[in-house]
Amino acid sequence: MFHTLQHVRIAAIRAAVPTQEIRLEDEAAYYGGSMKKVSRMKMTLGMDKRRVCPVDVTASDLCAFAARNLLAAPGVNPDATDALIFVSQSPDWTLPATACELQHRLGLPQHCAAFDVNQGCAGYIYGLWIGSSLIASGAARQALLLVGDAHSFSRDVRNRITAPVFGDGGSATLLVRDETAPPMHFGLGTDGSGFETIIAPAGRSRIPFVREHERNEAATRDIVDSYGNPWQLMDTYMDGGRVFNFTMDVVPQHLQNCMKYAAISPEEIDWLFLHQANKQIVEGIADKVGIPLDKTPSGSFSKYGNTASASIPVALCDAAIDRPPLGRILMSGYGVGLAWGSCLCSIDGWDCAPLLEYEADPARPTREQRIERWEKIIKGDSHD
Numbered sequence: 611m612f613h614t615l616q617h618v619r620i621a622a623i624r625a626a627v628p629t630q631e632i633r634l635e636d637e638a639a640y641y642g643g644s645m646k647k648v649s650r651m652k653m654t655l656g657m658d659k660r661r662v663c664p665v666d667v668t669a670s671d672l673c674a675f676a677a678r679n680l681l682a683a684p685g686v687n688p689d690a691t692d693a694l695i696f697v698s699q700s701p702d703w704t705l706p707a708t709a710c711e712l713q714h715r716l717g718l719p720q721h722c723a724a725f726d727v728n729q730g731c732a733g734y735i736y737g738l739w740i741g742s743s744l745i746a747s748g749a750a751r752q753a754l755l756l757v758g759d760a761h762s763f764s765r766d767v768r769n770r771i772t773a774p775v776f777g778d779g780g781s782a783t784l785l786v787r788d789e790t791a792p793p794m795h796f797g798l799g800t801d802g803s804g805f806e807t808i809i810a811p812a813g814r815s816r817i818p819f820v821r822e823h824e825r826n827e828a829a830t831r832d833i834v835d836s837y838g839n840p841w842q843l844m845d846t847y848m849d850g851g852r853v854f855n856f857t858m859d860v861v862p863q864h865l866q867n868c869m870k871y872a873a874i875s876p877e878e879i880d881w882l883f884l885h886q887a888n889k890q891i892v893e894g895i896a897d898k899v900g901i902p903l904d905k906t907p908s909g910s911f912s913k914y915g916n917t918a919s920a921s922i923p924v925a926l927c928d929a930a931i932d933r934p935p936l937g938r939i940l941m942s943g944y945g946v947g948l949a950w951g952s953c954l955c956s957i958d959g960w961d962c963a964p965l966l967e968y969e970a971d972p973a974r975p976t977r978e979q980r981i982e983r984w985e986k987i988i989k990g991d992s993h994d
Contacts, residue, residue: 611797611798611799612795612796612797612867612868612871613795613796614793614794614795614796614872615739615742615743615746615793615794615796616746616791616793616794617745617746617787617788617789617791618742618745618746618785618786618787618788618791618794619785619786619787619788619791619959620738620783620784620785620955620957620960621686621784621785621786621960621961622680622683622686622782622783622784622960622961622962622963623680623781623782623783623784623923623926623927623960623961623962623963624676624677624679624680624781624782624783624923624927624963624966625676625779625780625781625782625920625923625924625926625927625928625965625966626672626673626675626676626679626779626780626781626965626966626967626968627661627672627777627778627779627780627914627917627924627965627966627967627968628661628662628663628664628667628672628778628967628968629661629967629968630661630662630663630664631659631660631661631662632659632660632661632662633658633659634648634651634652634657634658634659634774635648637767637773637774640767640768640770641770651774652912654889654890655888655889655890656888656889656890656892656908656911656912657774657775657888657889657911657912657915658912658913659912659913659914659915660774660775660776660777660914660915661777661778661779661913661914661915661917662761662762662765662777662778662915663760663761663762663778663968664762665762665977666974666976666977667760667762667778667968667970668700668702668760668762669698669700669701669758669759669760669778669780669920670696670698670701670702670708670711670712670756670758670780671760671780671968671970671971671974672758672760672778672779672780672920672968673696673698673712673756673757673758673780673781673782674712674715674716674756674780675780675966675968675969675971676756676758676780676781676782676966677712677716677754677756677782678716679782679963679966680754680782680784681716681754681782683961686784687752688716688717688718688719689718689719690751690752691718691719691722691752691753691754692721692722692723692744692749692750692751692752692753693722693723693724693741693744693749693750693752693753693754694709694712694713694716694718694722694723694724694725694753694754694756695709695725695727695737695740695741695753695754695755695756696708696709696712696724696725696726696727696756696757697726697727697729697733697734697736697737697755697756697757697758697919698726698727698728698733698757698758698759698919699728699729699730699733699759699918699919699946700759700760700761701726701728704814707724707725707726708726709724709725709726709756710724712724712756716754718754723750727740729919729947729949730759730808730918730919730945730946730947730949731808731885731887731918731919731921731943731944731945731946731947731949732798732885732919732943732944732945732946732947732949732950732951733757733918733919733943734757734781734919734920734921734922734923734941734943735796735798735922735941735942735943735951735952735953736798736943736949736951737755737757737783737919738755738783738785738794738796738941738953739796739798739951739953741753741755741783741785742785742794742796745785745786745787750787751786751787752784752785752786752787753784753785753786754782754783754784754785755781755782755783755784755785756780756781756782756783757780757781757783757919757920757923758778758779758780758781758917758919758920759776759778759779759780759917759918759919759920760778760779760780761776761778761846761918762778766840766841766842766845768839768840769839769840769841769845770837770839771837771839771848771850772845772846772848774915775848775888775915775916776846776915776916776917776918777914777915777916777917778915778917779914779917779918779920779921779923779924780920780968781920781923781924781927783923792955792956793955794953794954794955795868795871795872795953795954795955796951796952796953796954797864797867797868797871797951797952798949798950798951798952799860799864799949799950799951800947800948800949800950801856801860801947801948801949802947802948803948804852804856804947804948805947805948806847806849807848807849807852807853807856807946807948808846808847808848808849808853808945808946808947808948809846809847809946810844810845810846810847811843811844811847812842812843812844813843813844817843853887853945854890854891856944856948857887857891857894857895857944857945858891858894858895858898860944860948860950861895861942861944861950862895862898862899864942864950864952865895865899865940865942865952866899868940868942868952868954869940869954872954874938874954876899876900876901878938879901879905879938879939879940880905880935880936880937880938880939881905881906881907881929881935881937881938881939881940881957882896882899882901882905882906882939882940882941882942883906883907883922883925883926883929883935883939883940883941883942884896884906884908884922884925884941884942884943885921885922885942885943885944885945886908886910886911886914886916886917886921886922886924886925887911887916887921887944887945888911888916889908889911889912892906892908892911893906893908895942901940907925907928907929909928910924910925910928910929913928914928918945919943921943922941922943924965926962927962927963927964927965927966928964928965930962930963930964930965931964931965934960934962935957935960935962936957936958936960937956937957937958938954938955938956938957939954939955939956939957940952940953940954941953941954
């Protein structure tokens with residue numbers, strides 16, 4: 611599916627990562643002490659460092675931090691926000707929607723619609739599409755898109771397939787109505803036959819974390835694979851080989867079709883920002899599409915890890931450290947679902963600030979304080 615949306619402008623982008631950094635060298639013991647394996651992973655996949663949240667920090671915290679910086683920028687009117695979209699696969703709660711609490715936390719007006727979208731690697735493109743569609747249709751004048759993921763609740767450092775790959779990040783993007791804005795071209799797709807390629811099998815309705823103690827133990831006991839990696843049914847399982855094949859088979863052709871739809875050649879693309887799955891995938895897609903690597907930033911993966919839904923805005927803001935990305939830009943996300951999406955637009959005039967480092971809000975309660983509070987509420991000992 612390809613289509614064009616008119617009269618929508620991306621006014622500003624912010625992205626934030628936690629300060630805690632883990633290097634592959636710090637975890638050499640998990641590779642049997644082999645620095646040769648560490649060096650091979652760094653060279654082949656581009657792995658090096660990743661940023662991870664403390665246990666009390668969630669994706670919504672990173673997004674809110676980025677959003678506060680964005681909403682304080684000159685010329686931004688928070689009261690004009692008609693929609694808040696939170697895209698994440700690590701929301702704060704099963705219910706209510708995390709977006710509702712974010713609307714309150716950010717001081718946005720009560721006429722603002724707020725809702726969550728459960729989407730992963732393609733989440734930033736899906737969020738852009740939803741927010742831009744609201745504005746293009748006239749349903750909203752201004753939309754705040756918050757996209758991020760944090761994996762502290764599901765990360766098992768012993769697992770060498772997933773733990774070294776995923777970092778944490780959050781972002782805020784402001785979309786506004788602008789009658790003079792150049793068109794935005796979108797392409798989206800899904801192949802649900804591969805839904806088990808990246809999946810957390812247990813913890814929700816299909817395989818619930820039920821109250822009976824013995825069933826809980828079954829869901830959380832270690833299952834060791836042939837490489838010695840421990841898994842639990844509530845962990846995120848990833849079949850790396852199938853993910854790589856899907857990416858190489860589907861994404862390059864999709865991007866070529868997107869450019870053909872927009873009547874634009876690869877030579878006319880100023881920047882290609884891809885989901886930062888790993889260096890090998892990013893460079894492989896760029897080569898197949900015919901866009902040179904100097905137009906395809908891939909360094910954010912080696913510095914921050916695969917930040918899932920936030921990887922494109924993290925890469926955008928990371929590139930802005932040296933110089934703001936300007937011109938005609940092609941963005942593409944792909945992965946869990948299996949889902950993919952692309953957006954081709956102009957970024958001349960965007961306010962795209964260098965990447966932010968998250969600073970904790972001392973007024974936010976800790977996880978233990980929240981648990982204690984809810985124990986009191988349930989027992990009837992609190993009137994909060």
